[in-house]
Amino acid sequence: MAEHSAARDLVEAISRGFEEFEPPPVPVFPDGPLGWPGYDDQLARAAERSGAGESVLCGRGRVGSAEAVLVAFDFAFLGGSVGIAAGARIVAAFEQARDLRLPVISLVASGGSRMQEGICALRQLQAIARACVLTRQERVPHITVLRNPTTGGMWAALSAAADVVLASPGAAVAFGGSRVRHPSDTGAAFSAEGKFADGQVDRVVDDAELPEVLADLVSLLHPQRSVRPPDPAPVPPALTAGALPGSGWEAVQRARAEDRPRARAYLDAYFASRFEISGDRAGGRDDGMICGFGDHEGRTVAFAAQTGTANTPAGFRTAARLVRLADQLGIPVLTLVDTPGAANDAAAEQGGVGPAIAEVFAAVAEARVPITTLVIGEGGSGGALALAAPERTWITSDAYFAVIAPESSAAILKRDPADAPELAGLLRLRPQDLLELGFVAGIAY
Structure with a gap:
């Protein structure tokens, strides 16, 4: 009984x-x-x-x-x-x-x-x-x-x-x-x-x-739902339609526009349902990094999405955790890149932002499952690049990607801050520039 x-x-x-x-x-x-x-x-x-x-x-x-x-x-x-x-x-x-x-x-x-x-x-x-x-x-x-x-x-x-x-x-x-x-x-x-x-x-x-x-x-x-090996996650369509930016500075301004669609809008459009994981299991959370699993057209896709803020060590560790878990379970990954760069204040340094970014680079490099990346806003330096899949990165028309933000470039080169627009052009950070340079596989529309 x-x-x-x-x-x-x-x-x-x-x-x-x-x-x-x-x-x-x-x-x-x-x-x-x-x-x-x-x-x-x-x-x-x-x-x-x-x-x-x-x-x-x-x-x-x-x-x-x-x-x-x-x-x-x-x-x-x-x-x-x-x-x-x-x-x-x-x-x-x-x-x-x-x-x-x-x-x-x-x-x-x-x-x-x-x-x-x-x-x-x-x-x-x-x-x-x-x-x-x-x-x-x-x-x-x-x-x-x-x-x-x-x-x-x-x-x-x-x-x-x-x-x-x-x-x-x-x-x-x-x-x-x-x-x-x-x-x-x-x-x-x-x-x-x-x-x-x-x-x-x-x-x-x-x-x-x-x-x-x-x-x-x-x-x-x-x-039983996962496929070995899984097909890559499809590239999400862009939520805005527009001509490509005429200048580097225009690309930067469009990526920083407050009314531009952000990560949650893309996730809502892409997934029929989703579950978000939270936290790095080491004492921290970062609301600027959204991670989890969702149902896209009947199959499971993992996601790590930046929301436009400067990500903290906890955010990067959470993204690394997500990629490793997806790889363990045989689930393809979608990353959405949108950050001006990693947090660089004293708290970030004390929290190990460098090793945290290294964790993401390593998780992406080691992943046996395919990773698809769409740059939907700012692609600021290493904090953005860590989530970008080599050879499987796309970009929208209202986004950019650069070795560093134009303003920071001016500071490093000891140029006048007013030179930032000129430097944006020299950095060749527009979507069409990135396509020509071979950094992105295509521009999403």
Whole structure:
């Protein structure tokens, strides 16, 4: 008879036709591997109280239009803690996902490793981390949902390693749980919202929205949807029609025009639906870099789009994360270039803007999937070039690309600022110049 537990209620709210996997066999010891006094009685009481046979429930079900493997924690069973049996269930579920080529959805609510099993419980983190790595290597996506609370090893070894990280509003999320960290360490930094602000969570999702959001993600990232090797993403058509600029300075002015279509307008026109990832997983977010996955004419395309601002280190690291994830999953990439250049203030330097840009250059250079680039506005120096695909870059008629902005060129060359228009011409930064010089493959109309 199926158990009636919070974990089962959760998976049945998210999926249809859920079927639990047979739990793998594990060694059985009186009172556990440490002989912890009264541990067997604790397990019996936990099962009676929660209605669950262990702290984690694993199986497969249909999420939206496609199947997925689900790993759901039950906090009512010894605080969702993981010991030998729970760890074996999680590892086996990831093995099933690889064999079946189904995405993994982990629904985590856990206090970490089980004290009563000591080091035998702690070592499960290594096995779980390896299962995540092997699954990633097989290009099978892992989506996690941080529920209340997600702390300790399950945050570090399972959820933080996921490709997409969602979180429940108000959930406590931290490596150190509230009982083990200093009493003064409270506040937003230890919450789902704080983790989102710090770039460690992609989206905070209400329970009512969760089934639809997961269904969209499973549809977009499902391994059976990708093609090996994928065709390049088509070049988006330009959203403005006009003659090519007559001068370099005119090209610059048109690219800087406030009423010119920006990245979100292009994304809205290109994708029927999309999911945006957020943050660099290292403590930062940049609203000037929009990254994610979308449905373009029935196929999934990843995107990294600049919005016209000077991007921060977090923005570049997020773009690199997006390109690497798309490459891992076998999904083609579209990049939209529009930036006056990378941020160059003290905060950017302290945040490692140089290494962050290097990450994007490397991710683009290493990508096995095709990358398509459209320059839709300003193409300012290395901060723009990092996102540009060699030999697959196009440009609109109201955009430019230059080694540096004309004003900065005047400063470097010790010229009068009034010489910027002349230098714009000498830089040959117009779309037609870039086509003639072989930098772009074409002009989009």
